[in-house]
Amino acid sequence: MDEHLRRTQTYGVEPVELFFDLVFVFAVSQLTHHLRDHLSARGVAETAVILLAVFTVWYYTSWEATLVRIEHTRTVAMMLTVLFVGLFMNAAITSAFAGSGWNFAVPFLLIQLGRGLWTLLNAPNEIWRDHYRRTVLWLLTSAPLWVVGAAVDPVHRLYWWAAAAALDLLGTWLGHPVPGRRLQTQSVGLAEGGHMLERCRLFLIIALGETILSTGVAIVAVPMTVMTVATGSAALVVTAALWMVAYGGPGRLVVRHVEDTRDPIHATRMAGNVLTVMVAGLIAAAAAFEMVITHPHGQPAAALSLLLFGGPMLFLLAQGWYLWAVPRISPRRWLVGSAALALAGAAAGALAPPYVALLGAAVTLAAVAPVLTRFASTGRPST
Template sequence: MDEQLRRTQTYGVDPVELFFDLVFVFAVSQLTYHLRDHLSGRGIAQTAVILLAVFTVWYYTSWEATLVRIERTRTVAMMVTVLFVGLFMNAAVTSAFTGSGWNFAVPFLLIQLGRGLWTLLNAPNAIWRDHYRRTILWLLTSSPLWVVGAAVDPVHRLYWWAAAAAHDLVGTWLGHPVPGRRLHSQSVGLAESGHMLERCRLFLIIALGETILSTGVAIAAVPMTVMTLATGLAALIVTAALWMIAYGGPGHLVVRHLEKTRDPIHATRMAGNVLTVMVAGLIAAAAAFEMAITHPHGHPSAALSLLLFGGPILFLLAQGWYLWAVPRINPRRWLVGSAALALAGTAAGALAPPYAALLVAAAASAAAATVITRFAPTPAEPARGDGHRH
């Protein structure tokens, strides 16, 4: 592959891309409210299914705008169209499993199939056109599951949509192969992979901002007392700790890997997959913050503890896995931090009222962030470009 294509160049994130992101941060808020109001195993599963669907729309659209270049008029038009349709899709998030499923499924399928066809017609070369033919085949295969799920009773909708979301997730992870044909990403030159990585980084910080917004809304909903100050501050400490972990660690080593690897697309695709899990962690934490701030003296709750500590654990494990799988950074500190949070959560869930559990989570998250970011990690081995990624 040409050296110029191997080296990842970036171009600036366009304002229309950030404008587009706001509609999907709205979806993060909707998912937080849904999880808070349906705190059960079924509610968690519903939240996960809709998150996968919504994030698939964000990631595919952002990736395809990167592929075709956002500064082109037709790409801006595509992105704005998805923005408008996506607003109605995201507005239906909280009622997707209680009311009409069509309000969510119809705009979702319109975006997925319409944007996929647009990308097929505008792909920059034959390799990408062939890839998007296969992508549309995968989308057409999962579409009946979304349709049936929208048509059945809300009680049974979860099963159909979970199967559809799992199908779409597998397709994304595997690069939408069909027998005898698949995308060998290390053989495709895409100089803008670094741009998509930056898109993921910016979306994460906007999602962190939504967590702060949820905390502020919870603080505004209750009288300003010493307890409100304590719980509100603790929630902000957890959020700040996650921000430190995301942006105060080995980010420069990821960029260095992206510049040297022969397969920058693989690094970028993995970033998108991991971002889904990190956003899930933020949704769980934000829902727990609202519950602890508005009902600080409630009974000890295993469910609340699961969200309060499980959210940061998901965040840490996802980032640690990416750093191990892509730039080969030893994830030991992320594993230790996750284990410490799990132990603290186990104790708090059994013994502590919500306000105390939140204070413990703040202390544990701050300690984990300090350990992870204090010393700059080094790669476990040189960045790989071994050519076997797809």
């Protein structure tokens, strides 16, 4: 295909794709509530495992709708089917480790295996058919782990599902290779990469929206006092700072790179992988916002500080890694910003009540975000 033609064959995000995303607004909210209600090492692990599973459903479905083209009726039908089944999967998130595991595992496996076979049958060329043969093979390999996890008691379910989620994650990161065969992204069309990047950017908006939703829900739950205004405002400052970093200079750098690179599919595949970590950071921050706004005068708590400062740290570190790995931008300033959050979090966790910790996080990010945005907007690596 002509190089210029390949570069100009792009298409925007369709309303059905945004409609499909709505069920994952619910999923992110469910994950936030689970983390808030199970603030322990096990609760964090449970939230991470379910996040990986849910994000895999969103990512694979969005990518496959991009590949087969959303304007086809069969693709719209596939997305709506996943939305329907996914609603019941996401409704089971908060009880996935407390009761029957089948309520989550059955819809999850129906989506993964059914959609994988659908894509294999509808793939546009032999390159993609070969890729989805391997994808389905990887999914069939992890499926027994999900089944066993659903069958065992809730105490041991985490270990089986963690192994299954790790296997699915490994397949996603590596592009589902088998010995001697793997996807060579340089050999396929270019339009898919730019569209999928936009889908990832929109999913990040969902997670940012959850931080605002959690802030609003917490404000409604308590009397409107000066403390409520202060903590609610601080939570919004943190959210706005992370939005600035994601969609300001760094975000523009990524968009320009995908437009210019000869392998945009690789760039957007890596963006999807990193997005999981960024969303995890936002879920942690959202849970912390609710806890601080509703109980601003509680005792200093290391667990709360870890959510409040560690969530934004995950966000910055993930973005810094991506900028280093793909467009080859030095992550030094992202590392410095993360270190500043770590230091502030260490002090707050040991000494400060929750409202002071939140104000500290807001001040730190309000200082860090403009520096990263100004740097990245120049388009030059740091020295």
